[in-house]
Amino acid sequence: TQLLEQSPQFLSIQEGENLTVYCNSSSVFSSLQWYRQEPGEGPVLLVTVVTGGEVKKLKRLTFQFGDARKDSSLHITAAQPGDTGLYLCAGENGNNRLAFGKGNQVVVIP
Amino acid sequence: NAGVMQNPRHLVRRRGQEARLRCSPMKGHSHVYWYRQLPEEGLKFMVYLQKENIIDESGMPKERFSAEFPKEGPSILRIQQVVRGDSAAYFCASSPRVTGAETQYFGPGTRLLVL
Numbered sequence: 001t002q003l004l005e006q007s008p009q010f011l012s013i014q015e016g017e018n019l020t021v022y023c024n025s026s027s028v029f030s031s032l033q034w035y036r037q038e039p040g041e042g043p044v045l046l047v048t049v050v051t052g053g054e055v056k057k058l059k060r061l062t063f064q065f066g067d068a069r070k071d072s073s074l075h076i077t078a079a080q081p082g083d084t085g086l087y088l089c090a091g092e093n094g095n096n097r098l099a100f101g102k103g104n105q106v107v108v109i110p
Numbered sequence: 111n112a113g114v115m116q117n118p119r120h121l122v123r124r125r126g127q128e129a130r131l132r133c134s135p136m137k138g139h140s141h142v143y144w145y146r147q148l149p150e151e152g153l154k155f156m157v158y159l160q161k162e163n164i165i166d167e168s169g170m171p172k173e174r175f176s177a178e179f180p181k182e183g184p185s186i187l188r189i190q191q192v193v194r195g196d197s198a199a200y201f202c203a204s205s206p207r208v209t210g211a212e213t214q215y216f217g218p219g220t221r222l223l224v225l
Contacts, residue, residue: 042216
């Protein structure tokens, strides 16, 4: 059973377009983290959200944590080829174990 | 400030051999976590350690796998008598302390291939 479901699994868009990917769960999390992973590398932390309803912005990336702390979304504005990668969400519920989704593979075409 | 370091980056073993994976946490971090990423799967938690203590090993296979984080030196994930199903990317993460939502920072991983 996958604790965190990420959708869509794969998304291909043209440079300059906007996109949103989702991370959903039936479980409540104390915090949720978004990472980006390049082929052959480890996950690189983008953001941590801890408060229900919280919105964080990182340049063209906007992260939202659901009010009930069960889901999250990542919105990218004016996507660039450098945004290509596997976006992973991971939830933590007080036991220091991160539960990961399978990821959203994003491809931005120049 | 160096990040989490793992070595080797790639490891090839034949069935039945032992694999030793090393992880040096970020400076100032005393908590280490190991995760495994199988092909087409998400990262799965294996074990959480502090210096000289295993805190949570609920994600470790019952046999052949062990982990340690000695007082001095890196954390070691050891896989004895490897089988083809152990082929995966193994990631180590570290955090400074545990008081709530502590972010975990990941290393580049060790890709283990069992022939």
